[in-house]
Amino acid sequence: MIAIVACDADWGIGCGGHLQHRISSDLRRFRALTRGKVVIYGRQTLDTFPGKKPLPDRINLVLRTRKETGEPGCEYISSLDGLLQRLRALKQEGYHDSDFIVIGGGMVYRQLLPYCDRVLVTRFDDSYDADCWFPDLDSLPEWNLVSCGQWLEENGVRFRYMTYERQGIA
Numbered sequence: 001m002i003a004i005v006a007c008d009a010d011w012g013i014g015c016g017g018h019l020q021h022r023i024s025s026d027l028r029r030f031r032a033l034t035r036g037k038v039v040i041y042g043r044q045t046l047d048t049f050p051g052k053k054p055l056p057d058r059i060n061l062v063l064r065t066r067k068e069t070g071e072p073g074c075e076y077i078s079s080l081d082g083l084l085q086r087l088r089a090l091k092q093e094g095y096h097d098s099d100f101i102v103i104g105g106g107m108v109y110r111q112l113l114p115y116c117d118r119v120l121v122t123r124f125d126d127s128y129d130a131d132c133w134f135p136d137l138d139s140l141p142e143w144n145l146v147s148c149g150q151w152l153e154e155n156g157v158r159f160r161y162m163t164y165e166r167q168g169i170a
Contacts (some may be wrong), residue, residue: 001117006122019127021157038099046062061075064085097117109135
């Protein structure tokens with residue numbers, strides 16, 4: 001399983017239910033990396049999408065604590081065990097671990113990070129107001145930074161792409 005996250009210099013990922021920045025080149029990269037894949041996220045993350053609609057051209061698995069139904073195009077799953085069962089079924093349909101991508105929010109990242117072997121990070125150079133954070137991978141001994149791109153800039157926001165892998169993953 002892979003996680004994709006955009007965060008600031010302090011690992012902040014959002015404030016007030018919104019991303020800290022919407023970088024068009026990063027959104028294009030996200031779309032390219034997730035299209036045709038299985039994206040896993042929480043209900044609050046769904047609320048941040050345009051029109052609160054699921055992402056097109058992907059299987060959308062939404063973790064939520066209530067068992068009520070919701071937006072068409074999403075599969076709602078109410079437990080970690082239920083999610084793992086669904087992922088096993090998708091593997092039988094031909095999907096691979098690298099096709100399962102965790103995209104937020106904070107609680108879902110924390111819950112599923114132990115199942116991830118890679119994290120693709122868009123890291124902003126500055127810190128911003130945040131009320132939600134991604135775990136600090138630099139302070140977790142099981143995670144190694146394996147690639148760190150050059151600084152890029154868009155609309156005055158400096159950022160770079162970084163890849164972390166769980167120690168022992170080749």
